[in-house]
Amino acid sequence: MTVPIQVLDLTAVILAGGQSRRFGTDKALAQLGGQLLLERVAASLAECPRRLVLAPPGRYALPGWTVQPERRQGEGPLAGLETALAWAEAQAGPGWVALSGVDYPLLTPVVWQVLAAAVQPGELATGFLGTDTRPEPMPALYHTALRPRVTAVLDTGERRLRQPWLADGGTWLDPLAAGLLPGILADADTPAALQALDGQ
Numbered sequence: 655m656t657v658p659i660q661v662l663d664l665t666a667v668i669l670a671g672g673q674s675r676r677f678g679t680d681k682a683l684a685q686l687g688g689q690l691l692l693e694r695v696a697a698s699l700a701e702c703p704r705r706l707v708l709a710p711p712g713r714y715a716l717p718g719w720t721v722q723p724e725r726r727q728g729e730g731p732l733a734g735l736e737t738a739l740a741w742a743e744a745q746a747g748p749g750w751v752a753l754s755g756v757d758y759p760l761l762t763p764v765v766w767q768v769l770a771a772a773v774q775p776g777e778l779a780t781g782f783l784g785t786d787t788r789p790e791p792m793p794a795l796y797h798t799a800l801r802p803r804v805t806a807v808l809d810t811g812e813r814r815l816r817q818p819w820l821a822d823g824g825t826w827l828d829p830l831a832a833g834l835l836p837g838i839l840a841d842a843d844t845p846a847a848l849q850a851l852d853g854q
């Protein structure tokens with residue numbers, strides 16, 4: 655019998671090393687409801703026993719979290735996933751990483767519980783479908799066994815996290831059918847998008 659995955663089995667990793675070009679200022683330090691976006695995402699993952707923020711040295715300090723750069727620093731989110739998987743495996747052996755960007759300020763622990771409960775034996779990714787019905791690379795769970803594939807793709811020069819091969823070996827849930835509140839996965843990658851979330 656397979657034992658279901660729980661949030662307590664996950665290694666939390668927040669990608670926080672981007673350029674925030676569309677936002678215009680560092681979006682991790684933007685606020686919603688009086689709280690930094692980085693802190694809000696971190697709060698959704700607070701139950702995870704291992705917690706890592708991938709960001710350039712000295713950019714942020716987050717109590718209870720390890721903050722360090724990824725191995726291929728500044729090379730984009732796929733390089734962040736590679737380091738996330740390596741770090742998780744070094745900490746706890748084979749297992750699942752809960753991966754988020756800093757720009758999902760409405761995430762709650764329930765989102766991660768839903769993903770953990772949906773993990774299927776033998777699959778390597780579990781996430782949500784976007785409004786365009788394509789898999790969204792974050793927030794999502796990735797298994798450490800994906801790392802050789804991620805490394806091989808990075809070595810070809812590819813840097814995007816949205817990869818068809820990531821979606822192929824995974825479970826991708828319709829968020830509303832999975833019981834999530836509408837809008838909970840909203841992405842605040844511009845000031846207007848963040849403003850639209852004010853009051854939620």
Ligand SMILES: Nc1nc2c(ncn2[C@@H]2O[C@H](COP(=O)(O)OP(=O)(O)OP(=O)(O)O)[C@@H](O)[C@H]2O)c(=O)[nH]1
Pocket residue numbers: 669670671672673674675676677708709724727728729730731733734754755756757843
């Ligand atoms: N650690 C790490 N995180 C990254 C990197 N690039 C993007 N991110 C993070 O990944 C998430 C999604 O990033 P994007 O919104 O696509 O990129 P961005 O650079 O932050 O923003 P834009 O410049 O507007 O594209 C955000 O939380 C970023 O902080 C990177 O090279 N390293």
